[in-house]
Amino acid sequence: MSKKTNTLWFMVAATVLNIVLMLVLFLACFILITRFVDPASSLVPLWLGLSFLVSIGGSFWLYSVLIKWMAKRFNLEENLAPLFNKRKKKPRREE
Known part of the structure; x- marks a missing residue:
């Protein structure tokens, strides 16, 4: 496979990984909300919104940490082509 094909498959896999991380973090926050927050509370929508923001921020942070680790571990700079060439x-x- 060429470097461009490797880059394409890496980006597809990384996007799926990021979405899965976001879903897992949202479900973890949702489970914590259902366990520790009173369902009759008027703050439940606030907690749900906060869990949504935490899942986005947490998945972004975990994604960046994992990609940096993978780049170092598997030497991705040699196996992947740059996405955007300088004109x-x-x-x-x-x-």
Whole structure:
């Protein structure tokens, strides 16, 4: 497989990993809410919103830690192509 194909599969797998991490964190927060918060409380929507934000932030943090570890462990810089190439600047035409 080429580097571009490796990059494509890595990005697909990393995206799925990020979504799974977010779902797991949201479910963990939801389970904690159902265990420790009174269902008749008026603060349940606030707790749910907070758990949503924690799941997004926590998944972003875990994702970045895992990707940095994988890049170091599996030497990904050699096996993956850059996503965005730098464009060469064309000289300006003076009229």
